[in-house]
Amino acid sequence: MTTLPVTVDLDDAGLAVVTIDHPPLNLYDQALHEALRDAVGELERARPRAVLVRAEGKVVSGGVDVREIFHPMAQAGDAERGTAYFAELVELGRRLHHLPCPTVFAAHGLTLTWAFEVALACDLIVATPRASFGLIEATVGLTPAMGGTQRLAERAGIGRARLLVMTAGRFGAEELEGWGVVDRLMPEDGFDDAARAFAAQLAAGPTRAHAATKEILRHLTEGGLEAANEVTPQAAGALFATADLAGAMASFVEEGHGKATFTGE
Template sequence: MRQPVTLTTDGPLAVITLTAPPLNLFDQALIDSLSQAVHQVAAEHPRGLLINAEGRAVSGGVDVHLFDGLTPDQGGKLWDDLLALIHTVEDFPFPTVFAAHALCLTAAFELSLACDLLLAAEKAKFGLVEIVVGLTPSMGGPQRLAERAGPARARELVYTGELYPAATLEQWNVVNRVLPDEGFAEAAHAFALKIANGPTLAHAATKRLVREQLNGGARAADAIVAETSGPLFGSEDLKGAVRSFLDEGPGKATYTGR
């Protein structure tokens, strides 16, 4: 039986793919398989992660059968477990990219917001539609939308439960780049692989500085620059890149992640 989530690698890049088409619904089997893949990535320490999906949709959202009959305590436990998964992805010390080729609802959209960068095909649409079952998005969606687009846009998107095209969310700074539908999967993979081949330790430092700014402001990030960026001068990547720049000019360096 095919797993609803697969994990493959392409050199330094790990690729998690939702493989339960056509809708990749987040039922318990998919959630368990996704959790296993995420924890395997954490154990294997790649230099980048791409999350994508097969089928006519990235995901139709959560299988509503999962909510039927839950008590408040059980509901709280479900969200705690799913948020732990979100936090694991968000805290990876390497770049993470989510590629949305089509409709991306609820849990999948929230997972995309835990990634560093969100790429979308022109035809992709996004929605947090939990109001149809009387819920608010509870895998971190509202708060991460607020980080990217501001609180008013986050409230609008959640309150209305409407579907928003990729171009609109690019204008709102939720989507990083909108790419052509034709060849989207290949372009997104190439984009993620290029980043994964970059200076991994420097990328980790960037992630830490941006997170510190979000938590405490620019001065809080300034306060950890020395401890975060100073050690990069001891890395093989920086030493090699500096020598490459001086000997051959910019853009010729290659990186190993060390």
Template sequence: MSDSSTPAGTQLTRVETDKGAELAVLTIDNPPLNLFDKALMESIAADIADLAAAPPRAVLLRAAGKVVSGGVDVHVFDGLSVEQGAELWRDLFERIIHPLESLPCPVVFAAHGLTLTAAFEIALACDIILAAPKARFGLVETVVGLTPSMGGPQRLAERAGSGRARELVMTGDLYDATTLADWGVVNAVHDDVDTAARALAARLADGPTKAHAATKAIVAAWRSGGVAHADSVVPEVSGELFATADLQGAVRSFLEVGPGKASYTGR
């Protein structure tokens, strides 16, 4: 947590495309600490809305500067009533966390340095988290008497177990990338995390995006209702893939020239 303010008119995020617009790279750039103030939250929400309206084949979410984020600008919380506080969290779920999770393509998060509070919670809403060895993560909302309220505790519990989630949140300590990889929160640690994340996102963008979207739907069903609920949605969700050019082309390619030769175009 920190306190700061963002100059009016500053561009706080940018979305660039690669691989013929198949890969979108969303970069947070709010120097010096990439603090989450109201303007940055609005900018990220707008970018995610644009991605949802015209989904690419994969998304990479990263940050510029020495740190991913030093946390939230505490001015965001100053003077809020109970009703206004509840509306803040509701808005962040509705405009950032849930739309990000619902993107019908793989979303990779690259953490190269310190990743606190809102940035960490956004990372937990992504499909895959990659980190540099020097990256550190923390949900430190207890310093201002809060608990993480953009989905962090429950998504940590999903990845690492409820005991680890309570430890991380209640202590407010910082955890290194290797520890969180051991816990299953971080998927992998790379010396050059930006290069590794771009390569992974590009690889996923080359794959069967509709099948990846189906995977996300099945996992989302498990998250909301367990294995039985996930099983119940599989026939429809996965069955629809038989109508896609991706599956039809890949099957033909496999039969004609063997595995690993198919190209995918579905979005």
């Protein structure tokens, strides 16, 4: 029986766990590309309340299988094929980024190239102190092409994006937490369980409100402050038609803060 390189497991609470398992190094090849694309499609159809992206193995990913993916294009001088392939990658990152629920990426070790770009397409990145990250495409004469450069600049600033991409260096999780790239460090012991618990906490939250938050922030990053201001009244106001808001308000009035439960409706 062939195991898919990427699988999606949706639990009863609405948490979708996306697992990358393509040993030995979780290298990005055509099989993983197709499996990741299918997984994102499954998430779009299932509409979970939160998503956790994690990986099996000693590393999250050692990068791309250059021999399979890029070497044939380079040897043929096939810019048209390269452009089409990168357009697929950008669209895949955009679809993941636009999922209307909180998305969390868990990094327990080395996280290079495509895996780091997937992490940056998620809302939140959690990592162990021994995790490290790199967009090292410059070592083979390329530049990141799943949206990682611009999303890194959004998190850490354009200067640091230049530094990380142009030097093709590897940067530790603690340093990247200081930059605002990694959102939370978690101990190595029990990391997988802690990451799942963190994502489950988000899944148990106000799903529709989280979607509104993401919509407002997306308009901010794509169109600026005024674009975010334009969309905020409708995005936030529509929440008054949800069962979650009605229940949470009643809970607050009757029991006080922090007692509400949410169903995602």
